[in-house]
Every structure is written in structure tokens, then in C-alpha cells.
Amino acid sequence: MQQNKSLGIETTCIHGGHTADANRAHLTPLYASSTYTFDNVEQGVNVFSGKEEGYIYGRFGNPTIEEVERKIALLEAYGLKDTSGNDLQLYAILHASGMAAITTLLLSNLKAGDKIISHPSLYGGTQEMIDKVLPSLGIGTIIVDMHDYSKLSDLIKTDAAIKMMYLETPANPTLQCIDLQALSAIGKANNLVVCVDNTFSTPLLQQPFKYDVDFVIHSTTKFLNGHGTAIGGILIGKDAGRMNTDVKKMHRLLGGNSNAFDAFLLSNGLRTLSLRMERHCSNAQKVAEFLQQHPTVARVNYPGLVSHPDHAIAQKQMKDFGGLMSIELNGGFDACVSFMNKLKVCTNAVSLGTCDTLVSHPASTTHCGVPREHRLQSGITDGLIRMSIGLETIEDLIADFGQALLN
Numbered sequence: 001m002q003q004n005k006s007l008g009i010e011t012t013c014i015h016g017g018h019t020a021d022a023n024r025a026h027l028t029p030l031y032a033s034s035t036y037t038f039d040n041v042e043q044g045v046n047v048f049s050g051k052e053e054g055y056i057y058g059r060f061g062n063p064t065i066e067e068v069e070r071k072i073a074l075l076e077a078y079g080l081k082d083t084s085g086n087d088l089q090l091y092a093i094l095h096a097s098g099m100a101a102i103t104t105l106l107l108s109n110l111k112a113g114d115k116i117i118s119h120p121s122l123y124g125g126t127q128e129m130i131d132k133v134l135p136s137l138g139i140g141t142i143i144v145d146m147h148d149y150s151k152l153s154d155l156i157k158t159d160a161a162i163k164m165m166y167l168e169t170p171a172n173p174t175l176q177c178i179d180l181q182a183l184s185a186i187g188k189a190n191n192l193v194v195c196v197d198n199t200f201s202t203p204l205l206q207q208p209f210k211y212d213v214d215f216v217i218h219s220t221t222k223f224l225n226g227h228g229t230a231i232g233g234i235l236i237g238k239d240a241g242r243m244n245t246d247v248k249k250m251h252r253l254l255g256g257n258s259n260a261f262d263a264f265l266l267s268n269g270l271r272t273l274s275l276r277m278e279r280h281c282s283n284a285q286k287v288a289e290f291l292q293q294h295p296t297v298a299r300v301n302y303p304g305l306v307s308h309p310d311h312a313i314a315q316k317q318m319k320d321f322g323g324l325m326s327i328e329l330n331g332g333f334d335a336c337v338s339f340m341n342k343l344k345v346c347t348n349a350v351s352l353g354t355c356d357t358l359v360s361h362p363a364s365t366t367h368c369g370v371p372r373e374h375r376l377q378s379g380i381t382d383g384l385i386r387m388s389i390g391l392e393t394i395e396d397l398i399a400d401f402g403q404a405l406l407n
């Protein structure tokens with residue numbers, strides 16, 4: 001199914017990217033095959049050289065995987081136009097994980113001597129990748145507060161080595177938001193490759209390509225799959241030439257390809273994305289309002305609260321405020337341990353975006369590889385708890401948090 005603005009986004013979640021199966025299967029089946037056959041040597045030559053369409057080898061492509069790639073590309077492009085006024089065409093490559101998608105993104109766009117400019121409070125794995133792995137390849141990073149636009153512009157202008165702007169909004173786990181329109185404009189004015197991790201929002205709530213960014217990544221492990229059944233990541237770009245050449249080449253050579261089973265699970269999860277996001281958002285808003293007025297809670301970071309410092313930015317670029325929040329308790333780390341151990345309905349686990357509510361302690365889990373000083377500067381204190389609010393009955397969630405907060 002091609003993009004068609006007369007079809008709703010819910011219809012796109014369900015039918016987008018589907019092509020009729022040769023055997024009339026209702027759902028695209030799992031193509032569990034590592035390689036594909038050719039009728040003769042000549043056909044093999046033609047498929048390899050791109051003269052003829054066809055599958056070659058599982059690391060290069062697979063029909064189950066490609067259906068999901070088309071669906072997610074349609075969702076990120078939904079309702080957007082290119083500079084000529086045509087429906088925006090996007091190209092997506094599914095990876096084995098969010099980190100694999102990020103690695104392809106970084107290594108296909110940067111070389112020794114280049115620098116990335118980014119902001120505090122990134123997903124811990126991304127932070128470790130840019131702090132610990134990229135420097136050994138000669139790629140540097142500058143982390144700055146991206147709320148001060150003139151300072152940021154001046155900084156970029158003074159350093160010609162800065163080639164990429166990497167953004168995550170809302171950011172993991174502090175839920176800080178940054179202005180995609182303003183930052184992308186600064187990035188583009190300085191010829192930077194602008195990239196956005198859109199994992200927390202999904203294309204249902206936020207579409208970074210609206211602001212002319214170059215690449216979007218998702219950990220599909222999270223809301224896009226929605227059921228916690230498979231690790232995955234997707235890299236989406238708007239430049240067909242680049243996506244089909246150097247980006248695709250890097251993906252194939254790094255070998256972080258997905259597989260048919262995980263793609264099938266992702267495809268099924270996506271069919272209910274719009275319904276799930278509605279409930280994630282409405283439950284999270286109610287939980288945030290409940291926690292905000294609770295005497296034992298020192299702070300609630302949820303972009304849907306007017307008290308959130310970036311509420312106006314979130315309101316401008318997000319259709320709703322998502323299912324993630326983080327909180328700090330008055331009693332610090334000890335209170336946080338006691339709270340988490342008392343939860344009965346909510347689950348103590350890392351990851352996010354599943355149907356059930358997951359609660360985790362970033363400092364000791366997802367961000368344990370980030371040096372403490374660096375963590376604290378990013379707002380990731382020892383007493384911060386991250387919560388991914390699920391689809392349970394709201395009264396059950398509020399009762400569970402209420403009893404766990406009692407001393």
C-alpha cells in the first residue's frame with residue numbers, strides 16, 4: 001500500500017506496507033530462509049547488479065522484513081510533503097536492535113576527524129557509544145544544552161569538524177525535550193546531518209521529518225513492537241540515493257540485520273500502535289497528575305505536566321505526551337528502593353513501551369556505564385526512577401503506586 005492521505009493513520013498502522021502474498025496468506029508469512037535461488041547464472045548476475053529485482057541473501061533483505069520497513073516509512077512520512085509538494089517518500093532499514101541502527105547511522109555518516117554535537121541525557125547505550133567507542137575511531141563529541149540557540153549556532157560555526165547533530169526528544173530518562181524545528185534549522189544552516197531518536201514518541205506522536213531532519217531512528221523493541229517480544233531497531237532516511245548506497249552498504253557490512261521472526265512480531269505489534277499510544281498517553285497523564293500531588297514525591301518529569309520545563313516545546317511538536325515519565329522521591333535512593341520493591345502490579349524491568357507498566361532505576365541499570373559525574377550533570381540522579389506507563393486499568397496503577405509510596 002502506498003501513502004494515501006485519504007487513508008487514516010490507524011489504517012496505515014494496519015495495512016501500510018502490505019503486499020499480497022503469492023499463496024494468499026492473510027498476513028505476510030515468516031520467510032525463514034537464509035538465501036534465495038536463481039533460475040540460472042544470468043539471472044543471478046542481473047539481480048546482483050541491480051538490473052533485475054529479487055532477493056539474494058538474508059542479510060541483504062527478506063520479504064517479511066521489507067513489509068515492516070515499508071510500514072514504518074509510511075508512518076514516519078504520514079501526511080508530510082517533500083519540497084516539490086509531493087508525498088514525502090522515506091526509506092527504512094530494519095536492524096537487529098536500536099543500537100545496530102544507531103551504529104549504521106553513525107558509521108555511514110562520520111569519519112575520523114569528524115565530531116557529533118548532541119545534548120545531555122541520551123539513552124545510556126548511545127552515550128557510551130559516543131563516549132567510549134567513537135573516540136577510538138577518531139570521532140569526537142560535543143555535549144551542550146540545546147536550549148540556547150545563539151550559543152549553539154556560534155559553537156557550530158567555530159568548529160568545522162562538527163558534521164552531525166544528534167537529538168533525542170523526549171530524552172531518556174529525564175524526559176527533557178528540545179525544539180526539533182529550531183534545532184534542525186540550525187543544523188541545516190550549517191550543513192550538518194540532523195538525526196533524531198524518536199523511540200519515546202513513535203511517529204504517531206511526533207514526526208521529525210516535518211522539520212527537514214535527515215535521519216530518524218527507533219528502538220523498535222519499545223512502543224513499535226509494543227509487547228516486549230523482540231529486540232529491533234530501524235533507521236529511516238529521506239535521501240533515496242544515500243539510503244540505497246552507502247547507508248545500505250554499511251548496514252550489510254556491519255551485519256546488524258533483523259530476522260523474519262522478529263520482523264513478523266513487530267509487524268503484528270504495529271497493527272495496534274494507534275490504540276496503544278492513546279491509552280499509554282492517557283494513563284501516563286493521570287499517573288503523572290496523581291504523583292505530582294503526592295507528599296512523598298519530590299519531582300515528576302512528564303512533558304504533559306504544565307510544570308515540566310519543556311512543556312511548551314512538547315506541546316508544539318508532539319500530538320500527545322507519551323507513556324514515559326521519571327520521578328524523584330523525597331527520601332532519595334533509599335525511598336526509591338523501598339518504592340520499587342513494594343510494587344505489585346507494575347514490573348521491575350528495564351525496557352519500555354510494552355503493554356504492561358515497567359519501572360526501572362536508570363543509575364544502576366540502563367545508565368550504569370555512564371560515569372556518575374556525567375550522569376548527574378544530565379539530571380540522572382541516584383534517586384531517579386523511570387516509569388513506562390502501560391495499558392492497565394488506571395485505577396489499578398494509581399492504587400499500586402499509592403500503596404508503594406506509603407512508608
Ligand SMILES: Cc1ncc(COP(=O)(O)O)c(C=O)c1O
Nearest residue numbers: 097098099123172199219221232
Ligand atoms: C531512546 C532509546 N534509543 C535507543 C535504544 C537502544 O535500543 P535497543 O535496546 O533496541 O538496542 C534504547 C533502548 O532502551 C532507547 O531507550
